[in-house]
Amino acid sequence: MEQLAHKWAQKIGTALNADQEKIAVMAYGLTALLQLLLIFAAALLFGLLFGFLWEAMIVFFSVGFLRRLIGGAHAGTFNGCMVISVVCIVLFSALAHYVLPLCGFWAVCIASVLIDLLASFLIYRYAPVDSPNKPVRSPEKIRRLRRGAGTVMAAFILLTVVLLFLSYRNSVWFSYIWAFDLSVLWQVCMLTAMGRRLICVVDHLIKVP
């Protein structure tokens, strides 16, 4: 897929007489767009097929928004990323929709509080976590990303509180809160050494080129 993005960028760049650096920038942008669109399409497809569309969308967007600011462990290849992403989305959405709402209101309340506390601590302690392909060194950029992560986390906590109030009267909201909680928990675990090791092991096991 990444090679496809490079191929397209080369074609566009050649037609517009762009230099190699501009072509590289276009290839990077096309890779980003392809990744976003393909994972979104997979989330939409599985969400519709298995009846957990809203939960899949919550997982897709909440992990994405948080990851953009705090970084975390990465797969070694584009296709490996696709496999891990789709498995995560399907697993968390299925758990949030079919299994965890059975635990009741107080379970989701306590879990939300604990997950939000843990997430806030891990983000404060570790974020942003960069990767060799995209190092984050500038102190100004680090400060900006941490401020953004704090804002997004505050928004997530506020949204969770609102959903908890709504779910007190109507349990249909439980699955959305669980989808949020699982997304946040998963993403902040990816900041830790344990999370990086897990992705390494999964990458190695699936061995997608």
Add this chain to the structure above:
Amino acid sequence: MKKKVLAALSVVATLAATIAATSACIWWFYQPEEPESLKNL
């Protein structure tokens, strides 16, 4: 007409690259190597 479409695609791709460059990560689990010109964003 073809050149206009390609130019539009080039703008969209460059915009996506610039937005991705200002973050810690593109979106989910894959991070391709960042071009030199985007490293200081």
